[in-house]
Amino acid sequence: xxKTSSKIKLGAFVxxxxxxxIVALYLIGTKQNLFNKTFSVYVRFNNVNGLIAGNNVRFAGxxxxxxxxxxxxxxxTVLVQMVIREDGIRYIRKKSVAEIGSDGLMGNKLVNLSTPxxxxxxxxxxxxxxxxxxxxxxxxxxxxxxxxxxxxxITSDLKKITKRIYNSSPxxxxxxxxxxxxxxRRTLRNIESATTIAGRMTTDAELLLSEIHDGKxxxxxxxxxxxxxxxxxxxxxxxxxxxxxxxLALHHMHEFMEDxxxxxxxxxxxxxxxxxxxxxxxxFHNLDTSVRLLNENLEAMRGNFLFKKYFRKxxxxxxxxxx
Amino acid sequence: MPRQEAKAFxxxxxxxxxxxxxxxxxxxxxxxxxxxxxxxxxxxxxxxxKTLPLVGVTAFIMGLVLTVQSRPTLEEFGAxxxxxxxxxxxxxxxxxxxxxxxxxxxxxxxxxxxxxGSMKVTEQIDAMEVSGTNPFKYLVVTRVTACTLMLPxxxxxxDCISLYAAxxxxxxxxxxxxxxxxSKVFDSLVFGDxxxxxxxxxxxxxxxxxxGCYKGYxxxxxxxxxxxxxxxxxxxxxxxxFILDLIAVQIADILGLT
Numbered sequence: 001x002x003k004t005s006s007k008i009k010l011g012a013f014v015x016x017x018x019x020x021x022i023v024a025l026y027l028i029g030t031k032q033n034l035f036n037k038t039f040s041v042y043v044r045f046n047n048v049n050g051l052i053a054g055n056n057v058r059f060a061g062x063x064x065x066x067x068x069x070x071x072x073x074x075x076x077t078v079l080v081q082m083v084i085r086e087d088g089i090r091y092i093r094k095k096s097v098a099e100i101g102s103d104g105l106m107g108n109k110l111v112n113l114s115t116p117x118x119x120x121x122x123x124x125x126x127x128x129x130x131x132x133x134x135x136x137x138x139x140x141x142x143x144x145x146x147x148x149x150x151x152x153x154i155t156s157d158l159k160k161i162t163k164r165i166y167n168s169s170p171x172x173x174x175x176x177x178x179x180x181x182x183x184x185r186r187t188l189r190n191i192e193s194a195t196t197i198a199g200r201m202t203t204d205a206e207l208l209l210s211e212i213h214d215g216k217x218x219x220x221x222x223x224x225x226x227x228x229x230x231x232x233x234x235x236x237x238x239x240x241x242x243x244x245x246x247x248l249a250l251h252h253m254h255e256f257m258e259d260x261x262x263x264x265x266x267x268x269x270x271x272x273x274x275x276x277x278x279x280x281x282x283x284f285h286n287l288d289t290s291v292r293l294l295n296e297n298l299e300a301m302r303g304n305f306l307f308k309k310y311f312r313k314x315x316x317x318x319x320x321x322x323x
Numbered sequence: 324m325p326r327q328e329a330k331a332f333x334x335x336x337x338x339x340x341x342x343x344x345x346x347x348x349x350x351x352x353x354x355x356x357x358x359x360x361x362x363x364x365x366x367x368x369x370x371x372x373k374t375l376p377l378v379g380v381t382a383f384i385m386g387l388v389l390t391v392q393s394r395p396t397l398e399e400f401g402a403x404x405x406x407x408x409x410x411x412x413x414x415x416x417x418x419x420x421x422x423x424x425x426x427x428x429x430x431x432x433x434x435x436x437x438x439x440g441s442m443k444v445t446e447q448i449d450a451m452e453v454s455g456t457n458p459f460k461y462l463v464v465t466r467v468t469a470c471t472l473m474l475p476x477x478x479x480x481x482d483c484i485s486l487y488a489a490x491x492x493x494x495x496x497x498x499x500x501x502x503x504x505x506s507k508v509f510d511s512l513v514f515g516d517x518x519x520x521x522x523x524x525x526x527x528x529x530x531x532x533x534x535g536c537y538k539g540y541x542x543x544x545x546x547x548x549x550x551x552x553x554x555x556x557x558x559x560x561x562x563x564x565f566i567l568d569l570i571a572v573q574i575a576d577i578l579g580l581t
Contacts, residue, residue: 010367010368010372013371017477
């Protein structure tokens with residue numbers, strides 16, 4: 001009886017151990033999709049960042065498969081074979097994109113699938129889908145390191161600036177000076193108004209340019225009107241002709257002057273003889289004096305009763321002619 | 324080389340040679356009929372079932388302690404959610420098999436060494452030979468086989484108990500359902516974690532059984548020899564468990580199972 005009881009206990013013990021082992025192996029196998037219908041889908045990466053067989057494949061955050069194989073295809077490409085469950089394959093399309101991520105900051109690597117184009121056909125077994133380059137932690141750390149260096153430099157500069165400001169007595173005087181503050185405020189107001197004016201000027205300039213562009217105004221017409229250009233061209237031609245004519249006239253003048261110098265005529269003598277010129281000047285002076293005296297005599301005649309009637313009659317006729 | 328060290332080295336080689344011969348004899352006798360089924364089952368009951376309470380309590384404590392002790396370190400990284408995975412991997416890959424094997428080395432190894440040693444010094448083994456019973460087949464083969472078969476079962480049950488203890492440990496400070504806990508446990512496990520651990524437990528069991536039997540079967544010097552046999556069975560089998568574990572890890576690493 002005791003022997004039978006021992007055997008039953010032993011049987012229960014062995015069965016418990018065996019069942020637990022089988023259940024554990026079944027659960028592990030289920031997690032690795034050994035007992036489900038699965039499809040293989042391939043993806044190529046330049047760098048898998050430590051992705052290994054057994055890592056999960058997720059779609060919209062849900063695990064739909066596992067990585068079966070990771071193999072180097074050539075010197076720049078790694079081929080990853082994903083095993084997707086039947087219930088997950090119907091959401092994956094040919095234009096789905098695979099990206100390597102990680103399960104938390106320190107977690108296992110995994111492949112995240114997303115579908116940017118929902119119009120493309122569904123993926124079939126052994127299809128290859130597109131991939132996105134993973135953001136490597138090392139690269140992130142390198143960038144962060146550079147950023148840290150920059151921040152360090154900036155804070156160091158800031159520290160120097162702050163120290164200078166702190167040690168600068170003029171700065172503190174300026175900061176405590178209420179008049180200076182009022183001046184600064186006024187200056188700022190002026191700057192503001194100047195800015196407003198500048199803005200207005202800019203608007204006006206823009207308007208002016210726009211009008212010029214549209215051919216409005218004199219400048220616009222000059223710049224945009226074809227006829228003006230033609231007129232300008234004609235003017236230039238005329239100017240050229242005038243210049244030629246003037247050049248010819250000058251030439252003739254030059255010849256004339258040469259003749260004047262060479263030929264012993266009265267004009268040449270008049271031009272070169274200084275004594276005669278002085279006499280001529282005296283003659284003109286005397287003539288001027290005579291004319292003035294004659295004018296005075298004529299004025300005196302006007303006042304004379306003998307000629308008074310004549311001048312009155314002439315004035316009346318002039319007035320009538322003017323009316 | 325000094326004479327004393329040379330003698331010690333010679334004794335060591337002699338011991339290794341004797342154990343190897345003893346092991347070879349086990350295989351010779353083990354596959355030869357007639358098989359001692361009833362004694363094998365009795366030994367399985369004694370070695371397996373009777374050791375379960377001790378192994379179970381140890382595994383429960385180990386699972387609980389490991390969880391509670393690991394939590395602060397993981398908390399520093401904000402990775403408490405990895406506690407089930409970490410405990411599962413630790414227990415199933417290493418701690419479960421090794422602790423169970425050490426408990427068995429202490430309990431079973433000493434018990435076999437003392438039992439066979441006392442039978443040897445009281446000449447019961449000789450009496451069995453005289454009566455026509457093959458003492459090696461009856462005493463050694465059954466015990467070693469029972470040890471080899473029962474240790475993996477003990478390890479599986481110990482792993483499960485320790486995982487349940489880890490679940491209790493996680494719930495000391497968190498609220499995690501049993502379903503979520505075991506989902507996280509099996510998410511982190513692959514066959515490469517379970518199978519090498521299971522295979523090495525067969526070798527642990529075999530080593531504990533064969534060393535216990537060898538020490539007891541070859542004990543001398545009367546009652547004093549029984550104590551020596553029991554003691555050396557525990558010490559040597561514990562040491563061999565660690566050596567086998569080291570070899571198993573290296574083989575698993577070479578095969579890419581780590």
